[in-house]
Amino acid sequence: MKCDRPSTVASRARVRFALAGALALGPCLGACNKDKPAPPATAESAAPATAAAPSVLKVAFVYVGPVGDAGWTFAHDSARKAAAAMFGARVQTTFVENVPEGADAERVIRDLVSQGNKLIFGTTFGYMEPMMKIAPDAKGVYFEHATGYKTAPNLRTYDSRTYEGAYMAGVVAGSVTKSHKLGVVGSIPIPEVIRNIDSFTMGARTVDPKAETSVVWVNKWFDPPKESEAAQTLIDQGADVLMQNTDSAAVLQTAEKNGKYGFGWDSDMSKFAPKAHLASAVIRWAPYYEKAIQDVLDGKWTTGQAWWGVKEGAIDLASIADTVPTAAKEKIATIKAGLKAGSFAIWTGPIVDSSGREMLKAGETADNKFLHGITFYVKGVQGKPPTN
């Protein structure tokens, strides 16, 4: 796999590096409030490490942002709470927030190892190298890394199939659009984001074959005013349903302001735009966290690479608005059922790229390798991706 293996997680950290770098006026501008030394692990229960009974599994989570960010880290922490509630007294969970990628992450994770944690989740792409370094030194500790691509005997990766949410959002978009023009505000042109744009368009065209998607890249993961500007551009050019792969609710807000439609991304954003919000493509990490903890408790943990979607309950299209036509809601239900049963795959041929080239033959289903390497726009997306 290539090094540009995408990740939405990387976003949070990249935001800060981009900011600091662009300003070039200080090594940690825009980040220093976060870069303060992470406090020692905040134990959920007050029990000191030594007092824990040997049968209690200690599980630690390392977050790049604050748990109150209402987005990425918030989603991870909600899942941690769900898993902790499920296992009750058998596990003790701990988290450390605001841990910058790089040297600090290594220090924090080593610290967590020394405190007796046996299962450690690193929830951002940039923890990959630190975790790869620590894993061989900490035999007997299991490491789980979100959105990375490197594994070790005691380090495995997990990620979510965000494109399934994008596809379902597309189905809703296709059934709502009147102008047949959809708009996507893209963050950074990497395969994951391009795959989401493609999936969104494919979903829309199953309902409205005339639907066309315009894409505006902001080349940032996080810049709300710029996300708004991009959204406004798409609306000014006739798009009436918007989608985004950026971190904030700015695009949805801009749709609300203009009386158009949009979607929530990563977390439920229905509160931000009661009129514009059609649905939210959400990630749910809880099923994976519960499985991983269960694996360790059962002594069945083995390394690997998990990529979970609707089937495993990791992806969902949530809070579908009442204004969405019933036919579309039924279609979403069918898609979800098909994905769950494994009888339906979104990336099934024939799939043609925007220049008319056949990328996937009729009846052929894309494997993970194909999905990880998508750098083309499908038919219905205007223009070409900047990486091409």
Next chain:
Amino acid sequence: METLALLVAASMNAGTVLALASMGLLINERAGVLNLGAEGMMLIGAVLGFAVDVHTGSDVLAFVAAAAGGAALAAVFGALVVGLDSNQYATGLVISLFGAGLSTFIGIPYTKERLTERPHYEVAGLSHVPFFGNAFFKHHPLVYAVIALAIATGWFFQKSRPGLVVRAVGDSPHSAQALGLPVGAVRLAAVVAGGALAGIAGAYVSVAYTPLWVEGMVAGRGWIALALTTFAAWRPGRVLLGAYLFGGVTMIQLRLQAGGIQLPSQLLAMLPYLSTIVVLAAISRNSTRMRVSMPASLGKPFHPRA
């Protein structure tokens, strides 16, 4: 044609954020004080404006609170650099970082809030004129206010006695002191005024432009405003021109992308910076004039002679 009108409208809107912040910086730099804390003051303005709007539902109160917040942070800066003669560069950076951190802290309860429906503005009788209506007469009041502010600032520094006092303090604080002018008080007032405008610029982002609060949402615009002030040679008209140009090229590049133009978007993303620098550098290329327009004591602490 209407597409062009929308482009003009979007450019003015985008430029207003920068123009507001930049005009504030121009005022305090004219007094000889360089405040690198613009980003922090904008973020404080953004979070306070948003918070007050959530609680009161009033945009006016939101902007007042934002101005007060920006001014308060600027006053801290002013007390340090004017009162205690601390280094302006280092203190400004600290203010920027402190403002960013404080705004994040204040903003914790507001990340999930949203504002009531945003009002639509139009100038009665003119908003339906073809082209001009869409381009110029459907803006937020602050878009017009910033134009008035640019004219007023230009007049203030060229024609009014208090404006000349501020310039004297910025160019030669010792001469100003010899004339009996209160150098410290003038500098402090200029810094506070600049902070208030930065705060309003921040609130324009969080209340009108992108009505939401997320930490760090100003995303570097304070730094762009700082650069803009310098490239515009401390002239209000050029600040406004530079801000609109920057906003305009930003919007054009987004439109080119949406129109399917085959240029790398990364290259397009550079264009606003590049074009603004080129244009402003070109019109400010006369080095003598440049020397005259730059406040001669900018960034230098003032030690009163006994």
